[in-house]
Structure formats: C-alpha cells, structure tokens
Amino acid sequence: MPLYRATSIIRRQGSLIVAATLLALLSGCLARPPQPPGAAQCLAELNSAGVGFEPIVVPVAANGCGIANAVRVRSVGAGLDQPVVASCGLAAALARFEREAVQPAALRHFGQRVTVLRHFGSYDCRRESTGRDRLSQHAHGNAIDLAGFQLADGSSVTVKADWQRPGPRRDFLRELARRACSYFSVVLTPARDATHHDHLHLDVGPYRLCGG
Ligand SMILES: [Zn+2]
Numbered sequence: 001m002p003l004y005r006a007t008s009i010i011r012r013q014g015s016l017i018v019a020a021t022l023l024a025l026l027s028g029c030l031a032r033p034p035q036p037p038g039a040a041q042c043l044a045e046l047n048s049a050g051v052g053f054e055p056i057v058v059p060v061a062a063n064g065c066g067i068a069n070a071v072r073v074r075s076v077g078a079g080l081d082q083p084v085v086a087s088c089g090l091a092a093a094l095a096r097f098e099r100e101a102v103q104p105a106a107l108r109h110f111g112q113r114v115t116v117l118r119h120f121g122s123y124d125c126r127r128e129s130t131g132r133d134r135l136s137q138h139a140h141g142n143a144i145d146l147a148g149f150q151l152a153d154g155s156s157v158t159v160k161a162d163w164q165r166p167g168p169r170r171d172f173l174r175e176l177a178r179r180a181c182s183y184f185s186v187v188l189t190p191a192r193d194a195t196h197h198d199h200l201h202l203d204v205g206p207y208r209l210c211g212g
Pocket residue numbers: 138143144145201202
C-alpha cells in the first residue's frame with residue numbers, strides 16, 4: 001500500500017475516533033441531570049454527618065425521571081435495611097431527621113437508640129397517586145417511604161402495626177410524623193389514604209403538605 005494512502009486511512013480513522021468520543025461525551029452531558037445549586041455543599045454535608053454513601057449518576061430519561069446529585073446511601077447514622085438511591089438533598093434531610101428527631105425520641109420513649117431505618121425505597125419512575133397528572137417526587141429521588149424502625153434490643157416499631165394501636169410505639173410514630181414536617185416539605189401518613197397505611201411518605205420536593 002502506498003504510504004500516502006495508509007496515512008490517509010489512519011487520518012480518517014483518527015477523525016472517526018475523535019467524532020465518536022465527542023458524541024459519547026456530548027450524549028453523556030445531555031443525559032446527566034443539571035446539578036442543583038449547592039450540590040457540592042450537599043455532598044460535603046453528608047460526609048461531615050458520617051452518612052455512608054457514594055455519589056452516582058442517574059440520568060434523565062425521556063419521560064423526565066432522573067436524579068440531580070444522586071447518591072446511593074447505606075446508612076444515615078442508623079443503618080438502612082436496604083441501600084437507597086436518592087437525591088443528595090433527601091439523604092441530607094433524612095440524616096438530620098435521624099440525628100435530631102428520631103434518636104432523641106427513641107431514647108425518650110424506649111430508653112434506647114434506633115439501629116435500623118426500614119423503608120420501601122426512594123427512586124421510582126412513576127406519576128403521583130393523587131390523580132394529579134405530574135411525576136411523583138419519587139421519580140426525582142426526592143421522596144422516601146419510611147416503614148419503621150428497629151431498636152437496639154432487636155424489637156421493631158412499624159407504621160403498619162403500630163400507627164393505630166395505643167401505646168408508646170404509636171406515640172413515637174406520631175411524634176416523628178409531626179417533627180418530620182421541620183425536615184421535609186411533604187409528610188404523608190396513614191391518615192392520608194389507604195395507600196399510605198404502612199409507611200410515612202417523606203419528601204423534599206417543591207410542594208408543601210404536613211401530615212395529610
Ligand atoms: Zn412515597
């Protein structure tokens with residue numbers, strides 16, 4: 001093969017590689033959710049609060065689902081019964097709620113700490129169950145469904161079993177549902193409707209509703 005032809009093939013392949021790389025970078029940028037203001041500070045807050053987490057990327061889907069500043073969280077002080085994929089803002093709110101509200105209330109009501117938060121998950125690409133035609137805050141990782149707590153002695157408090165039954169477990173849950181409004185913008189309880197009979201929906205989205 002003449003030298004000039006070999007050189008031209010190499011040049012062409014080189015251009016193709018450059019073009020492919022640019023395209024991959026560009027599509028990566030387009031799919032990556034824009035980072036919200038304070039994204040870096042939020043991650044720093046998780047670090048200083050001792051939250052067990054790692055940053056991840058949850059791209060924006062065509063239907064609008066996706067998480068800006070996403071993290072995978074294993075613990076927020078107390079452990080989580082399963083890792084959760086959520087926005088950093090939700091993880092930070094959950095960590096503050098755990099430290100300032102959950103643990104002090106557990107010590108007051110039961111004389112012991114909460115060791116595990118039980119939940120039904122955060123990120124879920126779905127629309128609201130309210131009948132309004134908009135994405136649920138779960139679709140942005142801004143909501144978590146909290147099902148209950150495990151205490152240091154291994155016993156459990158669950159929304160499903162204890163929300164209605166009079167006693168210290170019910171008082172603990174109802175106190176936390178009230179306190180949660182200081183940390184989350186929307187708090188939905190079993191008082192809301194049958195779909196919430198077994199969890200507290202806590203979210204840091206743009207709407208405001210306390211205990212409905
Ligand atoms: Zn929910």
